[in-house]
Amino acid sequence: MANRTELSKDETAESYDALASKYDVRWKGYLENTHQKLLGQLRIHPSDRVLDISAGTGYLAKYIQQNDWEFGEFVLNDVSSEMLGKAQEKVGSDDRYRFTGYSAEQMSFETNSFDRVISMNAFHNYPNQEAVIQEVYRVLKPGGMFYLLDWNKEGLFRVVNYWIDKLTSETIQTVSVDDAEALLSSLHFNIKNKQTWHYRYWNLFLITVNKPEQGK
Template sequence: MTMENHSTPVQEEYTILASSYDRRWDFYIHATIQETLKRITISSQASVLDLGCGTGSLLQQLAAQYPTVKLSGLDISAAMLAIARQKLPDSVKLQTGEANELPFPEHHFDLVISTSVFHYFQNPEKVLQEITRVLKPQGCLILTDWCRNYLMINLLDRWLHWVDKAHVRAYSIDDLQKILIESNFKLLSIDQYRINWFWGLMTIQAARGDIAA
C-alpha cells in the first residue's frame, strides 16, 4: 500500500513524540502491556499483528515470551517504527500503513492486538472490517483502550476534542460492544479496570462472528 502524500494529525503528532515517547509514557506503556498480556493465549506457531504498534514495546514483550510466533507490526508513523526497529529482532516484520487499509492478504493472522489506538480511528467500522478480512476464520481480536465509563476518561475525552486534532473519540463499554457486534464480531470477554487513579481502561476479546461454527 502506498501512503498518501499529506500527513494526518496522528502522523504529525507522533512524529514529534517519537523520540521521547517511551520515556514520557513509561508507566502507561508498561501497565497497559501487562494488562493486555494477561488476557492473551497464543499458540507457538501463531501469526500475530500488533495494529498501531508504535515504538514496538508490546512486540518486544511478545518476542521474548513467544520466540516461535510470527510477529508483525503496523503503524501510521514512520518515526515511531524507526524506534521500534532498534528494539526488535529482524524476525519481526514492521510496516507503515493505515488501519482502514491493511497491507496484508486475507486470512493472514491468528490474532490482531490493538492497544491504546482505537480512539484515534476516524472510521472504526472500516478498521474492524479490515481486521476481519486479515484474520483467519477462527482468529481473534484483543482490543485494549481507554474506557469512557470512568469519570477521568470522560473528562479527558471532552478536553481532547478541543485541543488535539488527532483524537477522535473515547468509547464506553456499551458503545464498543455495539460497534463490535455490528461489525460481526462475537464477544468473548470484557474487562474494565484501572491502572492508577486516572487511567481507566477496558480490554475486549472478540472472535470473527461471520464464520459458522
C-alpha cells in the same frame, strides 16, 4: 477547507512522529499497566502470525521477544514512521518481525491471514473505527482472536477526554466499552472476554473477541 476527519490521519501520524523519541519514558507507567492487562489475556501459539495494527514503539513486540514467547511472524504496523523506527531499534535484526505503514482502515494484507490481531491504546485515534474493525475481521483467519484495548469513555473520564481532545491535534474519538462491544458484535465478532479498570485518571477497557470458525 478539509474537515478534521480528513486531516486527522496525517495530523495523528505527525503528532506521533514528533512524540516518538519521548514516548516510552513519558508514558512508562501507563504502558506498563495497559500491557500487563493485555498480556494477561493474550495467547500466542508457536506458528501464529500476529499483527499489531498500531504498534507504536514496539513495546509489546519487545516484551514478547524478551520473554521468549514463540510465534511464527509478528507484523508491526503503524502510520507513524518515527514510532516504527523506535520499534525497529528495539527488536533489532530478528527476522520474525516485519514492519508496515498502512492506515488500519485499509491494510494490504491477504484475507484470512492472521491468527492474532491487536490494537492497543489507539482505537480513539482511528477516523473510521467501523472500517478498522471490518478490516481486522477480513485479515483474521476464521477462529482468530482480536484484542482491543483502549480508553473507556465513561463517568468522569468524559471530562478528561474533553480536555485531551481540546489540547491535541490528533483524532480523538473515544468510545465507551458498551459502544465498542456493540460495534464488534454488529460486525460479526463473538465476544469472549470484557474487562474494565482504572489507571490514575484513565478509564480503560480490554475486549477479546474471535472471528467465528465459519466466518468468511
